Amino acid sequence: MKIFIDTANIDKIREVNTWGILDGVTTNPSLVARENTDFKTLVSEICKIVDGPISAEVMSTQAADMVAEARKLAKIHKNVVIKVPMTEEGLKATKTLASEGIPVNMTLIFSAAQAILACKAGARYISPFVGRFDDIGEEGMNLIAEIMDILDAYEFDAEVIVASVRHPIHVTQAARMGAHIATIPYEVLKKMLHHPLTDIGIKRFQDDWAKMSKE
Numbered sequence: 696m697k698i699f700i701d702t703a704n705i706d707k708i709r710e711v712n713t714w715g716i717l718d719g720v721t722t723n724p725s726l727v728a729r730e731n732t733d734f735k736t737l738v739s740e741i742c743k744i745v746d747g748p749i750s751a752e753v754m755s756t757q758a759a760d761m762v763a764e765a766r767k768l769a770k771i772h773k774n775v776v777i778k779v780p781m782t783e784e785g786l787k788a789t790k791t792l793a794s795e796g797i798p799v800n801m802t803l804i805f806s807a808a809q810a811i812l813a814c815k816a817g818a819r820y821i822s823p824f825v826g827r828f829d830d831i832g833e834e835g836m837n838l839i840a841e842i843m844d845i846l847d848a849y850e851f852d853a854e855v856i857v858a859s860v861r862h863p864i865h866v867t868q869a870a871r872m873g874a875h876i877a878t879i880p881y882e883v884l885k886k887m888l889h890h891p892l893t894d895i896g897i898k899r900f901q902d903d904w905a906k907m908s909k910e
């Protein structure tokens with residue numbers, strides 16, 4: 696399973712990149728807005744830190760404008776992946792960009808039907824959001840199971856990026872379902888890393904070692 700970090704914060708990306716487990720980065724307009732930095736500069740900085748797919752989202756709503764915006768973003772770095780929302784105009788733009796060899800991550804996917812259309816349009820990645828279902832009391836991971844069943848049945852090239860991750864169980868469930876990628880917020884990555892029994896175990900080993908050294 697590939698692990699992407701879901702943030703536009705340079706410090707958090709840099710910190711987690713030192714762990715040696717990062718395969719890419721996803722951003723979105725809300726995450727970028729939090730950093731209050733020039734978008735292209737931010738994307739360029741991220742590309743210098745992580746050697747993998749870096750998703751940057753277009754803000755245009757019409758296909759021609761999406762394509763024009765995407766072409767400019769793609770020039771920032773070879774690893775830039777263009778995030779396009781799952782709309783009719785987004786499908787048109789994805790078809791064009793895919794034909795030009797510009798990788799697209801179709802985002803804001805909330806149904807298997809949308810996922811099928813995104814794959815057909817030539818998206819390199821598709822991003823179904825799970826947490827926003829959970830936020831309204833539904834089971835977001837059911838969508839991943841449905842999509843993985845469909846992709847397993849056909850030779851679609853798209854990779855599934857499980858997005859809108861709220862906790863480590865989303866990640867382990869996604870892995871058990873065979874999802875290609877999970878894009879994980881910094882706070883969830885930290886929760887994945889730490890376990891109280893590990894901390895207790897380390898302390899016990901150190902205490903026992905210290906006792907032996909005194910004897």
Ligand code: E4P
Nearest residue numbers: 701721722723827858859860
């Ligand atoms: C992918 O990058 C998505 O934009 C992101 O995971 C959405 O997460 P949210 O539902 O917490 O906004």
